[in-house]
Amino acid sequence: MANTLIQVEHLSRNYGSLQAVDRVNFELSQGEVLGFLGPNGAGKSTTMQMITGNLAPSQGSVKICGIDLLEQPKLAKAEIGYLPEQPPLYRELTVDEYLTFAARINRIAKNKISAALDSAKQRCGLEQVGKRLINNLSKGYQQRVGIAQAIIHSPSIVVLDEPTVGLDPIQIREIRDLIRELGKEHGVILSTHILPEVQMTCDHVQIINRGQLVFADKIENLNQRMQASSLIMGLQHSPTAEAITTIEHVDAADDLGDDRWRIHFQPESSPAEALAKQAVENNWGLYELTPEHKSLEQIFVDITTAEQIQPEQTQEEQIA
């Protein structure tokens, strides 16, 4: 049984009359990567700031490894590494100087600093740039320095707020690999509005919208939700729409032009086999038959719009 690293209960935060985060609950265990997903302004960053002690919550509690963050901030903060949206860098320092400073303020014993420095640099791919000024590094490298700062004291929890924003595709891939790697030893909380990122890196996913958690589950269950409910079929000699819709399990057929059709059906009752059979029997000239995956975007829109229609029900689900 993995031990719980972070326990958040009824966490709320309001800025004046604006409720930025509303009674959010979640937990994180060792060896998990938790993806925090939401549109801009949903309350992701506010939640991250609260669990790292940068912002006082209006209500609720945060326990880091069983230590209350509000009552014993120093002890709790020693277990957290945090990379805010904008990496908190001192641009006039070199990478080595900066990381040494980060190590020291995180109370790493003097004789262990150089080992901590080397391992953080090695994990973030910074060995080559140790002597360079942070100001002269590219955005991608600055981001890595930010991550190195967050992991230098090998905290139990690493909180990364939109770590891949503004990076090129290769850098994004490297950072994602790094996050997965971190997830093996540390608990990682990752916030993003890029949906595939969660699919590629996280074990658990939470979707937050307007300050409320609207979905919290394992990534496999999210993938299950994405099961196909439509097919794309390409035919050289298209029949009429009725001929297709009369086939068993087909709910509707949309003509996409160029002899391509989108076939809708209920999940778990795919008509693919029947369609292929019909196509061969009637000589429709079948050349394409692809299941269409529901995109994560679609799911996200489904969930967040459902939330707006029935806020009461989803709250009950949260409590349950």
Place this chain on the structure above:
Amino acid sequence: MMMLTLAKRELRSLFLSPLAWSILAVVQLILAYLFLTQLNEFLILQPQLKMIDGAPGATNLVIAPLYGSTTFILMMVVPLLTMRLISEERRSRSLPLLFSAPLSMSEIIIGKYLGIVGFLVIMIFMISIMPLSLLLAGNIDLGLLAAIVFGLILLVAAFAAVGLYMSSLTQQPTVAAVSTFGILLLLWIIDWAGGKAGDDGASELLSYLSMLRHYQGLAKGVFSSADVIYFILFISTFLILSIRRLDVDRMKG
């Protein structure tokens, strides 16, 4: 321990910026010029002074005026050094690094404060090399010099505390510099009004608040614990205000 780490980082960043170097150079240049003119005048007067019994020596005629000018120049220079302490970090969003590390707000503030005071002490040391060079040619009153330097350190430490607080209020370093200078100047001249107010109680209070009055005692070589306590209270007040202010950042976001 943690405070010293923070102070060291602060000092290092100061010396990595051209601002600190140019301020050191300009202050040294201006004071060296003043020192030389003062010394020149003293050398002209020296034959006549020899005739008088108990005439003031080099310490009173050269060194005291030099430090008098120093206080005024530092009043203008300290705001430029303190303006970036917190406002700059707020602007470049590097404060989360300190906030998410196991540090208390007091450690952060006092650490930064010690860093800037360290810089100012280095500056005063550089200035003091000039009067000390007179030792090569003759005697100076080392006791008086020590009292003046001690008073000056207390005074600039008070300047720095005001500057730190002003810097914690804003994101704009220039705003911090201007308002720090305004407050320092006001506190400097506040007792000028004292004589004209007519009300004895009020003028007493105003002149008590004046930093100049408390520094003048020390500059004359009179070590009064009341003056020292004034500066300590002054510094602590502004440091506590800064700590509170940083805490509010965390509450309000």
